[in-house]
Amino acid sequence: MKRYSAFAVFREGLRYQAGWERAWRSPDPKPAYDVVIVGAGGHGLATAYYLGRNFGITNVAVLEKGWLGGGNTGRNTTIIRSNYLQDPSAAIYEKARSLYETMSQDLNMNVMFSPRGVMMLAQTEHEKRGYLRTAHANAYQGVKTEFITPDRVRKLCPIINIDGPRYPVLGALWQERGGTARHDAVAWAYARACSNMGIDIIQQCEVTAVRRENGRVRGVETSKGTIDCAKLALIVAGHSGVLAEMAGFRLPIESVALQALVSEPIKPCMDVVVMANTVHGYMSQSDKGEMVIGGGADGFNNYTQRGSFHHIEETVRALVETFPMISRLKMLRQWGGIVDMTGDRSPILSKTPLTGCYVNCGWGTGGFKSIPGSGWAMAELVANDAPGPLAAAFGLERFREGRFIDESVAAGVAH
Amino acid sequence: MLILECPYCGVKADETELHPGGEAHLKRFGPESSDEEFEAYLFERKNRKGVHFERWRHVYGCGKWFHAARATDTLEVFGTYSAQTNAPPDDLIKKIKQKRPDFGGYE
Numbered sequence: 001m002k003r004y005s006a007f008a009v010f011r012e013g014l015r016y017q018a019g020w021e022r023a024w025r026s027p028d029p030k031p032a033y034d035v036v037i038v039g040a041g042g043h044g045l046a047t048a049y050y051l052g053r054n055f056g057i058t059n060v061a062v063l064e065k066g067w068l069g070g071g072n073t074g075r076n077t078t079i080i081r082s083n084y085l086q087d088p089s090a091a092i093y094e095k096a097r098s099l100y101e102t103m104s105q106d107l108n109m110n111v112m113f114s115p116r117g118v119m120m121l122a123q124t125e126h127e128k129r130g131y132l133r134t135a136h137a138n139a140y141q142g143v144k145t146e147f148i149t150p151d152r153v154r155k156l157c158p159i160i161n162i163d164g165p166r167y168p169v170l171g172a173l174w175q176e177r178g179g180t181a182r183h184d185a186v187a188w189a190y191a192r193a194c195s196n197m198g199i200d201i202i203q204q205c206e207v208t209a210v211r212r213e214n215g216r217v218r219g220v221e222t223s224k225g226t227i228d229c230a231k232l233a234l235i236v237a238g239h240s241g242v243l244a245e246m247a248g249f250r251l252p253i254e255s256v257a258l259q260a261l262v263s264e265p266i267k268p269c270m271d272v273v274v275m276a277n278t279v280h281g282y283m284s285q286s287d288k289g290e291m292v293i294g295g296g297a298d299g300f301n302n303y304t305q306r307g308s309f310h311h312i313e314e315t316v317r318a319l320v321e322t323f324p325m326i327s328r329l330k331m332l333r334q335w336g337g338i339v340d341m342t343g344d345r346s347p348i349l350s351k352t353p354l355t356g357c358y359v360n361c362g363w364g365t366g367g368f369k370s371i372p373g374s375g376w377a378m379a380e381l382v383a384n385d386a387p388g389p390l391a392a393a394f395g396l397e398r399f400r401e402g403r404f405i406d407e408s409v410a411a412g413v414a415h
Numbered sequence: 416m417l418i419l420e421c422p423y424c425g426v427k428a429d430e431t432e433l434h435p436g437g438e439a440h441l442k443r444f445g446p447e448s449s450d451e452e453f454e455a456y457l458f459e460r461k462n463r464k465g466v467h468f469e470r471w472r473h474v475y476g477c478g479k480w481f482h483a484a485r486a487t488d489t490l491e492v493f494g495t496y497s498a499q500t501n502a503p504p505d506d507l508i509k510k511i512k513q514k515r516p517d518f519g520g521y522e
Contacts, residue, residue: 239464241460241461241462241463241464242462242463242464245461245463250455250459250460250461250462251459251460251462252454252458252459252460253460253462254437254438254460254462255462255464255487299434299435300417300430300435300469300485301437301438301462301463301467301469301487302487302490303464303487303488304487304488304489304490306490308416308417308430309416310416310430310431343457343458399454399457399458400450400451400453400454401450
């Protein structure tokens, strides 16, 4: 792999850009691998990368039915934060956030991580108390957040309507080191680094069945033939239930549509991420100038990657109330992704009833921010056949034992 | 927009008038049951990509709960039926099988 650098840009500038190589190989599948990962989204690719980097396991295939990063990795609103309430969540999301800080250097590709700060507005007394509690919890967990006054909110983001008629801003939970990153680049950077280690990324290869023998996983049937494997990791977000059914078990997951939209590009007007959970909407400005907007998830099971229009209406209404200056903006694009929701709004990183088969799912509306941490913890789980400290609390057995990691407050409207 | 006909008041209601209630016909388990049964009842869901039987409530209408059969991969609605039942009616199953020959029936 040729390294990306300022010098490479300069050199290629003198050579008509003819020297660039493909960022990753597109091999045909081998008959067998040590580990097969289903799903080449951020989480699947990150798992493959840390399997190779931290455990030296590179006889790995990442199978993707569509194209790389074409699911929720390319459909989210790119927000990165770790201001969760419960200790296990704070640990894994903070691990992820800290890995984002050095990701561009580690993977030798610019993922445009921008720690511009994430602000969650408190617009009711109840919400204010909730965020004060989160700020205190974060202090104990070593996650740097603070509760800030309305004056500070106004200084950080002047376009917010502080004294709104329905829900005046009473303060905000502020995480200075949160921010955004280029979502596609995260998938591409991991794919390039994986490919460089000899890991095969096989796109347009749909898994149609999971082969089992004596309660153990043998391999998978795919649209590109049979592939044997000793270990199988299912990391497919919205389609986790479908894959689990192939593997012969059920998950505590329901798949619903979550939508996002972007406006036409405008001049820079806000340099922080703002989430307004009481009125159901969040917004940031991309480097291209588009306002990136997200809102609530639909309530019913859905695999169509299309959401309900009334949620768009609700989100836009909430944001016009919070940021009156966007009321005349035209919306450029709107899309949906299928998110995998668990009962406690926390993810599942777990062994399964099928020996040798592992799941990483249930990230629901908050998957992008956790990609590096999730991959790190999942690689540990797959390599050692036992969860490490980051994944330990996120096992499937928590639903039977009643050890929920309740993040329905921190997750808010969506996360 | 998703439109379901309420089997009680006969109104063709769009989804803003309704509240989704998740998977239908869950078998309930009481205090004497095992941890596994209780876990399955409370959390494990079929979450099918395809024909899905589910509960809805006509919140801004007659206020009653009812059932619907819907495809989660196309959003096609096959029909709605009363809440006073433990399984989908046979004529609805037949109708779905006509439209989707690979549908294996309700289980």
